[in-house]
Amino acid sequence: MVKPPRRPSGPSTGGLPDKETLLRFLREAGEADKSDLARAFGLKGAERRALREMLRELEAEGKLGKRGRKGFSEAGSLPPVGVVDVVEKDIDGEMYVRLVEAAADAPRAILIPDKSGKTGPAPGMGDRLLVKFERGNEGWEARVVKKLDAGNSRILGVIRKSNRETRVEPVDRRSKDLLFIPPLLAEDLRDGDLVLAAAEKSEHRHGPKRGKILEVIGKEDDPRAASLIAIYAHGVPTGFSEAVEKEAENQDLPTLKGRDDLRDIPFVTIDPADARDHDDAVFAQRDEDEKNPGGWIVWVAIADVAAYVRPGTALDREARAKGNSTYFPDRVEPMLPERLSNGLCSLKEGENRATLAVRMVFDKEGKKTGHKFHRGLMRSHAKLSYEQAQAAIDGVENGGGTDDATGPIMDTILYPLWNAYHTMLKGREKRSPLQIESAERRILMGKDGGIAAIVPRKSLEAHRLIEEMMIQANVCAAETLEQKKVPLIYRVHEAPSQEKIFNLADFLTTIAMPWNKGEPATTKRFNKLLDQTRDGPHADVVNEVVLRSQMQAVYSPDNVGHFGLHLDRYAHFTSPIRRYSDLIVHRGLIRALKLGSDGLTDKEIAELQAIAEQVTQTERRSMAAERDAMDRYVAAFLEDRVGATFDGRITGVTRFGLFVRLEETGADGLVPVSSLGDEYFTHDDRAHALVGERSGQRYTLGRAVQVKLKEATPVTGGLLFEMLSDPEPRDPNAPRPRYGVRARDRGPGGNGPPKRGSGRPGGPKPRNDGRGGGKPSGGLKGVRKGKRK
Structure with a gap:
């Protein structure tokens, strides 16, 4: 809690302030709790009770907002100092933060660097920071004081040993916390060990921090180090308890009792070539109903995970805690034990498997006209990869061809699937979902565990076929549960703000x-x-x-539709092996359609909001871990090419510098603003550019550039570039920048040119004192008005 200022001067009646005086006090203090306010105004007894009532009234009137567990602030304002999370990134890559503990009225603030001009990697999404808040010309600004550990005192780091000391260097490139390990505790440690460590409490606030080793988890040069670091850094759960493994081993394949026999339907699985689990299978055939000429019947069969993972069991509790599987280039941390994920719940070729399947009917225009769910027993007739199926459809004349698996099923299975998909495409095109094409990269691992190559991820029609059939199955699940009035977890995606x-x-x-x-x-x-x-x-x-x-898609029991897919109702149903949200939807269908006794329970219905929030959080945790691992693998791949020149494109323009993505590998790295030249570069948020204050020359978002790789640090995943391309010339239509003397960036007396590095973020704020100050023209931030050059 920030210490409140002295009681404001001015008249006061009987100690208890009126509402305006109280609001003025909070405006000056920034934040205070009831005890602070009572002390500041000298209130006791009945006056304290009156103060509490006044605070309740002001909060009900929308004039106060909660800050932390006990604090108050004027609505729409922020305290002088606060703990925040980085919650959003805009088009330029600028970061926005929100207070960790605050009511909905607390505004977000744009993140700006500290005033010291220190360079270093920019904060990232999800980071927790200590910041100072200031009102800027265009809203609230949050100036970084330091990065905080998000409620976890553990440090993941690498042991560095010298003759005189042993220290732990954090693998998080945004952290500067070093721990020193006492000699007696460091005897068994080796240089390059990956460790979990914790800082020990000390009576001294300054000086090196002492630490202790909690666990040695691997070696820095282990090819799997990138995944290990990501797993531990983000707290991704690993392995399974003995009780869970025992429950999984004791499961048996369900019989036909209470199930439809779907084994004669020639389902096929189409997955990545290296997939170990297969949770969906498809089949299509012409609709013989004369009322639906040109129509198609499409089946989607999904592994019946609910038959094995029942509410209240150890399996269920651990699956819910994990939330989802997490995928790395070299490993998977599954949501379910291998006995299920790669065994009983995997739709293996030629083996009986329990399924929850949906039969969908489409007319000749690709509109879904009906559907029905079946809980049954199925048998996959073929296991195909995307590339295998696509090659068979393309034919020899297009560089493909059939093989022993695809040749016998072309007429009976593959051609009908593709013809049904092309009919479904008509409906998709009318719906017009968002068609973003992102250039994803794939890391290929070598036999030695190292990186063999980084290649573009191919987008095949086979991928889109499976995607569209899964989307339609998900729609069917949401429609059925709504119709039967059974609560569910939707996958929602709001329209852009x-x-x-x-x-x-x-x-x-x-x-x-x-x-x-x-x-x-x-x-x-x-x-x-x-x-x-x-x-x-x-x-x-x-x-x-x-x-x-x-906006980011989330899970929610409240439906707002899915903007990106342009669908009114949508739920995840097709991947219960790897997503707990889908398992909940399966249980809902079992309850709604009376397909068994293992459906959604009343207790789960009461907890749907909490479950939705949790699986949203675990999904983001996995995404962050997967992204961090990719960054570290890419840095390891490029480590031997430090000094090399690359073609790239500017994908982010921020106060911190330019983010550049390399064309060859898709790797992202930073060109610090302080390295761009001798003049002061400012961020023009409207032009999405860094603009030279004197020359007006610009580096703009989207521009193709050449950069030199200066640093590649595998243990942190950091890439640092040097800009080789010259800036673009001044925009002739842009206002000429105005600038004044930067005394603190010049020599003694304010004379001479700016010091090297004055282009660092965190320069002087615009003046607004009536002497030629105010908001800079042209949307330039951090530029003072002065004489034209």
Whole structure:
């Protein structure tokens, strides 16, 4: 709690302040709790009770907001100092933060660097920071004081030994916390050991921190180190308890009792070539109903995980805690034990498997006209990879061809699947879901555990076929549960906020693309934009900024639709082996359709909100861990190429510097703003550019550039680049920047040119003192008005 200022001067009646005086006090203090307020105004007894009532009234009137567990602040304001989480990134890559403990009225704030000019990696999404809040010209600003450990005192680091000391260097590239290990505790440690460590309490606030080793988890040069670091750094649960393993081993394959026999339907699985589990299978055939000419019947069969993972069991508790499986280039941390995920719940070729399947009917225009769920026993007739199925459909004339698996099933299975999909495409095109094309990369691991190559991930029609059939099955699940009035967890995706749309429109003006801010955002509008730029020089960056303009999809028992897929109702049903949300939907269907006694329980229905929030959190935890592991693998792959020159594209423009993505590998790294030259570069958020204060030359979002790799640090995943491309010339239509003397950046007396590195973030704020100050022209931040050059 921030210590409140002295009681404001001025008249006061009987000690108890009136509401305006109380609000003025909080405005000056920034934040205070009831005890602070009572002490400041000298209140006791009945006056304290009156103060509590006044606070309740002000809160009900919307004039106060909660800050922390006991604190109050004027609504819409922020305290001088606070603990925040990085919660959002805009089109330029600028970060926004929110107070960790605050009511809904607490505004977000844009993150800006500390005033010291220190460089280093920018904070990332999900980081917890201590910041100082200030009101800027365009809203609240949060200036970084330091990065905090998000409630966890453990440090994941690498042992560094010298003749005189042993220290733990954190693997988080944003952390500067070093721990020193006493000699007696360091005898068995080796240089390069990956360890979990904790700081020991000390009576001294300054000086090196002493630590203790909690666990040695591996070696820095282990090819699997990237995944291990990501797992421990993000707290991804690993392994299974003895009780869970025992429950899994004791499961038996269900019989036909209470199930439909679907074993004669020639389902096939189509998955990645290296997939170990197969939780979905498909089949399609012409609809023989004369009332549906040109129509198709499409079956989607999903592993019946609910038959094995029942509510209240150890299996269920651990699956819920994990939330989902987490995938790394070299390993998987599964949600379920191997006995289930790679055994009884995997739809293996030629083996009986329990399934919850949906039979869908489509007309000749691709519109779904009906569906029905079946709990049954099925048998996969073929196991195919995406590449295998695509090659068979492409044929020899298009560089493909059949093999022993695909040849015998072309007419009976594969051609009908593709023909049904092309019919379904008509409905998809009318629906017009968002068509973002992101250039994903795939890491290929060598036999020695190292990285063999980083290659673009191919997008095949076979991928899109399976995706569309799974989407339609998910829609069926949501529709059925709504119809039967059984609560469910939806997968929801809200439309972009007005602020995100305005930011997108501002960016598009920089590449001469029109976008009317007044028109509502629709997927058709986005797709038209993507089509217009698809074959041009701005295709990649337009894809990137459209993606950044979208909200994050979440799980929720309250339905707001799915904007990206342009669907009114949508639930995840097709991957219960690896997502707990899908298992909940399966149980809901079993309850709704009276398909067994292992359906959704009343207790689970009461907890749906908590479950939805938890699986959203575990999904984001896994995404962050997977992304961090990828960064570390890429850094390890590029470590031998430090000093090499690469072609890339600017994908982020922030106060911290330029984020550049390499064309060859898709790797992302930072060009610090302090390395761009001798002049002061400012961030023009409207032009999405870093602009030289004197020259007006610019580095703009989306521009193709050449960079030199200066540093690649595998243990942290950090890449640092040097810009080799010259900036673009001054925009002739932009206002000429105004600047004044930067005394603190010059020599004694304020004379001479700026010091080297004055382009670092955190420069002087715009003046607003009536002497030529105020908001800078042209949207430039951090630039004082002065004489024209």
